[in-house]
Amino acid sequence: MLFTSQNSLPEIWATLSHELHRGALDAKHPFRYVTLATNGEDAPEQRMVVLRKMDEELNFYFFTDSRTAKVTQIQENSNAECLVYHPGKRTQIRVKGRLHIHHQDELSQEMWKRVQGDAQKAYNSTLSPGTEIADPDLAYDWPAELDDRFFAVLQFIPETVEALQLNGLTHVRVSFSKSGADWNGKWLVP
Numbered sequence: 001m002l003f004t005s006q007n008s009l010p011e012i013w014a015t016l017s018h019e020l021h022r023g024a025l026d027a028k029h030p031f032r033y034v035t036l037a038t039n040g041e042d043a044p045e046q047r048m049v050v051l052r053k054m055d056e057e058l059n060f061y062f063f064t065d066s067r068t069a070k071v072t073q074i075q076e077n078s079n080a081e082c083l084v085y086h087p088g089k090r091t092q093i094r095v096k097g098r099l100h101i102h103h104q105d106e107l108s109q110e111m112w113k114r115v116q117g118d119a120q121k122a123y124n125s126t127l128s129p130g131t132e133i134a135d136p137d138l139a140y141d142w143p144a145e146l147d148d149r150f151f152a153v154l155q156f157i158p159e160t161v162e163a164l165q166l167n168g169l170t171h172v173r174v175s176f177s178k179s180g181a182d183w184n185g186k187w188l189v190p
């Protein structure tokens with residue numbers, strides 16, 4: 001368990017915040033992989049992304065290719081939801097917020113420095129991600145010079161954080177909303 005109903009809401013908040021930060025720092029932590037949901041044309045669309053960084057304000061940072069469908073969707077509607085689950089602690093965290101795309105700006109250029117060697121190929125395919133191909137080998141083609149022209153950083157700015165921890169008959173469900181610099185918590189019926 002990450003927390004119990006005996007903990008105060010500020011204590012639970014501190015635990016949730018700590019664990020989310022660990023997801024960005026520890027490649028083996030279950031929160032390293034986030035299900036990111038955006039708004040497709042007529043239905044939600046979800047995909048896994050790697051949590052690359054988490055800052056003091058609990059903004060999440062993901063790396064992507066600016067040509068992906070999610071980027072187009074975010075340009076249309078920046079509302080999004082992030083979902084993580086910790087199997088060992090039986091805790092689900094759902095975070096609602098907005099996504100901001102950083103492309104060819106100071107932040108994306110700074111983050112690009114962290115992408116070294118062959119890892120740069122993930123953002124440099126000759127054909128755009130999602131393009132239909134007649135032969136799978138056509139996907140493995142990159143220009144001789146790799147660069148950051150398609151590299152984008154998604155900054156997810158959280159607005160509400162809801163956690164559910166399963167525990168037999170005593171599940172615990174809490175919700176926190178951002179108010180200025182503070183996060184106000186409340187208990188919910190699981």
Ligand SMILES: Cc1cc2nc3c(=O)[nH]c(=O)nc-3n(C[C@H](O)[C@H](O)[C@H](O)COP(=O)(O)O)c2cc1C
Pocket residue numbers: 033045046047048049050051062063064065068069070071129130
């Ligand atoms: C474990 C895992 C981690 C992934 N991490 C990322 C990532 O950090 N960024 C990313 O753009 N896509 C990542 N992907 C691929 C996405 O899930 C998705 O297939 C791709 O980004 C295209 O999504 P879209 O067409 O909805 O934009 C990952 C996939 C898996 C299975």
